[in-house]
Amino acid sequence: MPAEIIEIFPDNPDMRKIRQVVDALKEGAIVIYPTDTVYAMGCDIFNTRAVERLCKIKGIKPQQNNFSIVCHDLSNIATYARVSNTAFRLMKRAFPGPFTFILPATGDLPKIMQTKRKTIGVRVPDHEIPQKIIEMLGNPIITTSVKDDIDDIIEYPNEIEVIYDQNKEKADIIIDGGWCGIEASTVVLAIDDDFEVIREGLGDFDEINR
Template identity: 60%
Template sequence: MPAELIKIYPENPDERRIRQVVECLKDGGLVIYPTDTVYGLGCDIFNTRAVEKIARIKGIKPQKNDFSFICYDLSHIADYARVGNVAFKMMKRVLPGPYTFILNANNSVPKLLNTNKKTVGIRIPDHNIPREIVKALGNPIVTTSIKDDDEVIEYSTDPELIFEKFQHQVDIVIDGGYGGNIGSTIIKADGDDFEIVREGLGDTSVFL
């Protein structure tokens, strides 16, 4: 059954549409949604079969993934990661925003996502749609970027074209307008030290 393409406006996300997406996630569905950087593909972090489906789409093993979590706010983070005081203050300063923080995972991270890794990526995007989905769901969602096969354009930005490509692989594609084509800045926070893993949309000067 092909996916459904639904329109949600970022400025004022429709509660009924958000509930529709949340019910899909609870049922083990896969959803493509906009963020403050690029479009992402995600599922409920606690649904093992959904995580495995995403891994198959990406052509990777779940245990060797580079998935991150989208959280609603900083209060979610301590549930899944250990954060030092300096790192927490920095995250409070720059989030919500176009950053992924790589943190030491705790025992609450689902085993499928934490078999070979002791870290987890945390995202709090500056975008109402994914944050409202997570808030209504009650726990984070797995997120991974939608990449394009085109050699020139790394990330797909047009939700209708994304729908055409993934409509038989996912359950819902959210049209939240054109996405960006620059990924998040990835920062590894180990204790009180910061390492810039990848420069993306987020300003790195605050970490230097």
């Protein structure tokens, strides 16, 4: 069954539609949603079947996943990742915003999300739609960018028609939140206090690391 498109305005999200998305996530749906960087695909981190399905869509084994999670705020992050005082101060300046921090994972991260690397990427996007979804759901969702790999050039589609055509058989719900962006987040390795930018993206690391 092709994905359902749900239009939600980011400036004033319709909470009935947010509830519709949250209920679907609880039942194992794969959802495409806007962020402050690019459109992302995800599911409830506690729905094992949904995570397995997302891994299959991405063509990877669950134990090899490199998914990140979207959290509501810094206190939410501390449940699933170990955050040093130095990292906390840095993330307080970065979030909400276009950054992903790779941190040591805690045992509270669902088993299917745990990998041999024992790390997890975390995001707190500056976007009302994922924020409202996570707040209502009560726990993080997975974030993995919706992208095209064409001749080794990564492109992030932004037109909802293109996203639908490419993903209508993969996702259950595609949220049309309008234009969000075509540049991914800046990824910061923060497993210790020797921070390293491992992917340059929309976020300016020098700006938050002053």
